[in-house]
Amino acid sequence: MQSVTQPKDLGQYLKSRRAQLDPLALGFHTARRRTPGLRREEVAHLACISATWYTWLEQGRGGTPSAEVLERICQALRLSEREREHVFHLGLGRAPGVHYNPTGTVSERLQKVLDHMPLSPAMIRNATWDVVAWNKAATVVLADYPSLPPQQRNILRRMFLEPHVRAMQTDWHGLTRFLVAAFRADATRAGASAEIRPLIEELSAASPEFARLWQSNDIEEMAEGTKILLHGHVGRLSLEYSSFSVEGQPDLTMVVYNPSSEEDAQKISSLL
Numbered sequence: 001m002q003s004v005t006q007p008k009d010l011g012q013y014l015k016s017r018r019a020q021l022d023p024l025a026l027g028f029h030t031a032r033r034r035t036p037g038l039r040r041e042e043v044a045h046l047a048c049i050s051a052t053w054y055t056w057l058e059q060g061r062g063g064t065p066s067a068e069v070l071e072r073i074c075q076a077l078r079l080s081e082r083e084r085e086h087v088f089h090l091g092l093g094r095a096p097g098v099h100y101n102p103t104g105t106v107s108e109r110l111q112k113v114l115d116h117m118p119l120s121p122a123m124i125r126n127a128t129w130d131v132v133a134w135n136k137a138a139t140v141v142l143a144d145y146p147s148l149p150p151q152q153r154n155i156l157r158r159m160f161l162e163p164h165v166r167a168m169q170t171d172w173h174g175l176t177r178f179l180v181a182a183f184r185a186d187a188t189r190a191g192a193s194a195e196i197r198p199l200i201e202e203l204s205a206a207s208p209e210f211a212r213l214w215q216s217n218d219i220e221e222m223a224e225g226t227k228i229l230l231h232g233h234v235g236r237l238s239l240e241y242s243s244f245s246v247e248g249q250p251d252l253t254m255v256v257y258n259p260s261s262e263e264d265a266q267k268i269s270s271l272l
Contacts, residue, residue, distance in 0.1 A: 007057075007060040007061065007062070007063075008059075008060035009090050010057070010060075010087070010090040010091045011057055011058040011059055011060045011062075012058075013086065013087065013090055014043075014057065014058055014073065014077065014087070015058050017077045017079060017083065018037050018038050018040070018043055018058075018077060019035065019036050019037035020036075020037060021037050021038045021077065021078065023037070023038055023039075023042065026038065026042075026046070028042055040054055040055050040058060041054075043073070043076050043077065046075075046076035047069070047072040047073045047075070047076035048072060049069060049072065049073070054073075064091070064092070065091055065092075067088070067092065067096065067097070070087060070088060070091050070092065070096075071096070073087070074087055081248070081250075082248060084096055097191070105132065105133075106124055106132060106133040106246075106252070110124070110133065110246065111133055113254075114133060114134065114135040114138075114254075115135050115136070117135060117137070117256065118135075118136070118137060118272070119137060119259060119265050119268050119269060119272075120135075120137060120256055120257060120258045120259070121134075121135065121137040121138040121140075121141040121142050121239065121256075121257040121268070122134070122135050122137070122138055122254065122255065122256040122257065123135070123138045123142065123145070123254075123255055124246065124252055124253065124254050124255075125155060125252070125253055125255065126251050126252055126253075127186055127187050127189075127190035127192040127195070127196075127251040128154070128187065128192060128195055128196050128199060129154055129155040129156055129183055129186070130150065130153055130154050130155075131143075131145055131153040131154075131155065132153075132252070136272060137268055137271075137272065138257075140268070140271040140272055141229070141231065141237065141239075141257070141268060141271065142257075143158065143165075154199065155179070155183075156179065156180070156183060156199065156203060156210070157199070157202075157203065159175075159176060159179060160176065160203055160206070160207040160209065160210045161203070161206055161207065167230070168229050168230050168231065168232075169228075169229070169230070170228040170229075170230060170236075171228075173209075176209065176210075176213060177213055177218070178220055178222075179222075180210065180213040180214060180216075180218070181213075181216075181218035181219050181220035182220045182221065182222035183196075184214075184217070184218070184219055185219045185220060185221060186222075186253065189250075190250060190251045192251065200214060222243050222255075223242070223243055224240070224241060224242040224243065225240075225241060226238060226239065226240050226241070226260065227239045227240075227241055227257060231267070231271075233271060234267040234268075234270060234271060235267075237259075237264055237267055237268070238259070238260035238261065238264050239257035239258065239259060239260060239264065240257070240258045240259075240260050241255055241256065241257045241258075242255070242256050242258075243255045243256075244256070
C-alpha cells in the first residue's frame with residue numbers, strides 16, 4: 001500500500017525547520033555560512049545519527065525512519081508538540097506516542113472564553129483532574145476555587161474525601177463509578193499514568209470506595225450528559241454538561257455546564 005505522504009515531504013519539512021534555528025544559541029559557530037539555520041551535520045550531531053543518513057533523509061532517499069530516530073530529530077530541531085506530530089504523520093503516517101506535558105495555567109484568551117458564559121459554570125481541568133481555570137458561575141455552583149489551595153482543586157480528591165461534596169450529589173455511587181472510569185481513560189490518553197500514581201495511592205489508602213472502583217479497571221468517555229446537584233442555597237440544580245479538548249494542549253479539557261431550564265438559569269443568576 002502506498003503511503004499518503006512521500007519521503008520528499010518529510011525531507012522538505014525538516015529542511016524548513018532546520019533553517020529556522022539559531023546556530024549560535026545552540027553552541028555552533030556562525031562564521032562562513034551561506035544559508036541561515038543549522039547545517040545538516042549539526043542536526044545529525046544533535047540527534048546522534050549519521051550525517052550521511054540525515055542528508056539522505058532530507059533528500060527523500062533515506063528510507064523509513066524509526067520512531068526513536070524521528071523523536072531524536074524532533075528534539076534536535078526543537079520542534080513544538082504540533083510540529084512533532086506533523087513530522088510523525090509525514091514520516092510514519094501516524095501520530096507519535098503520547099508523553100505527558102502538564103499545563104499549569106491557561107492563556108488569557110482561553111480564560112475569556114470561560115468568562116463570557118455568565119450563567120454556565122465552566123472550568124478547565126488537566127489530565128490529573130486538577131482544575132486549573134474556571135469562571136464566576138463555577139465558583140458559586142461547583143466550588144469556590146479561588147479560596148482553595150491548588151491541591152484541593154482536584155476533582156477526585158474533593159469527590160471522595162470531602163463529605164459536603166458527596167452530600168451535594170443525588171447519586172454519589174453512580175457518579176463516582178463513572179468519574180473514576182473517565183479519569184482512567186483521560187490519564188491514559190494523555191500519557192500521564194506515572195503522574196497520577198501518587199494521587200491513586202493517596203485516594204486508595206483514604207477511600208475504600210475509590211480503591212474498589214480503581215481496581216475494576218473500567219473505562220468511560222465523559223463527553224456530555226446531565227448533572228444534578230443539591231446546592232446548599234438554591235436546592236436542586238439540573239445542569240447539562242459538554243466537554244471539549246483544548247486544541248494544542250492535549251492534557252486540558254474544558255467542561256461547560258449549561259442550566260437545563262430557565263428555572264435553573266434563574267437559580268444560578270441569584271447566586272451571582
